[in-house]
Amino acid sequence: MINEYIYLFFLILSRYIGMMLLTPIFSSQVIMYQAKILVAVTLAVFTFPLVYGMYQPVYPENNLLVIVEIISEASIGLFMGLTVFLVFAAVQLGGQIIDMRMGFRIANVVDPFSGVNSPVIGQLKNIFVTLIFLALNGHLLLVRHLYESFQIIPPGRVNFSNQIWQYFFRRSADMFVLGVKIALPIAGAIFFIDIILAFLARSVPQMNLFVIGLPIKIMAGLILLFILMPVLNSYYSEILMNVINEIPAMFRLIAP
Numbered sequence: 001m002i003n004e005y006i007y008l009f010f011l012i013l014s015r016y017i018g019m020m021l022l023t024p025i026f027s028s029q030v031i032m033y034q035a036k037i038l039v040a041v042t043l044a045v046f047t048f049p050l051v052y053g054m055y056q057p058v059y060p061e062n063n064l065l066v067i068v069e070i071i072s073e074a075s076i077g078l079f080m081g082l083t084v085f086l087v088f089a090a091v092q093l094g095g096q097i098i099d100m101r102m103g104f105r106i107a108n109v110v111d112p113f114s115g116v117n118s119p120v121i122g123q124l125k126n127i128f129v130t131l132i133f134l135a136l137n138g139h140l141l142l143v144r145h146l147y148e149s150f151q152i153i154p155p156g157r158v159n160f161s162n163q164i165w166q167y168f169f170r171r172s173a174d175m176f177v178l179g180v181k182i183a184l185p186i187a188g189a190i191f192f193i194d195i196i197l198a199f200l201a202r203s204v205p206q207m208n209l210f211v212i213g214l215p216i217k218i219m220a221g222l223i224l225l226f227i228l229m230p231v232l233n234s235y236y237s238e239i240l241m242n243v244i245n246e247i248p249a250m251f252r253l254i255a256p
Helices: 002-022 033-054 063-102 120-135 138-152 162-203 209-253
Strands: 108-110 117-119
Touching: 002 033, 002 063, 002 138, 033 138, 063 120, 063 138, 063 162, 063 209, 120 138, 120 209, 138 209, 162 209
Parallel strands: none
Antiparallel strands: 108 117
16 A cells, blocks of 8 residues: 555656656756755645545556656656747747847857757747746646646556647647747848848949948847837737647547
8 A cells, every 4th residue: 555655656746747847937947956856746745635536546566667657657747848848949949030130140148947058039039938928827827737637647547649749740840830920020021121232232332231231130120029029929928828728638638
């Protein structure tokens, strides 16, 4: 009986630890690993009595199966984190496209959440999306969805079907489409500025358009970014809520 209790607790804990590994905000390098483990253990302690009342744990006969089940439970949190992470990656991709058109591609700053270098506008958009995610209580909604996942997927009953891989292939393709949509208004406007500068270069050969064009594109990009910020923030909120509300359907793809 003690082995069954410990087995069920570690299954619950591994699901929460999986959430801490890849989910935005929770996976941030700013948060210490000790704090992440403490949060995961606390959530597992509160979840354990409720899950034990719904399902009777059965300890596997083979210890190797215990390791497989723990890894499978951690993958549930990883799948949820990857679903939301793809939205953040799409927004940062759109920012990188804008950076490339504005001439900021060579300037990189360190992302405090992932610890890697990213362009200026891409990092700015990533910060805005993170603030919107927190304002929508997205981190709390993810914890609630993961807690409710025990009603959809009993502990130790994960079923990896082809549908889950097709789902993430489709979401990965949508990431590139979303990144282009985010970058299209500003990148398209800068493209028309390039066309105008090209006509000026043919009309006035004496003018050094490389020196003049770069500040013009930077100024136009920043002005458009400021004008479109309310529209883009509303668009980000809609995308984030759609992805968060889609998570229970994703859990049903790996339900027994």
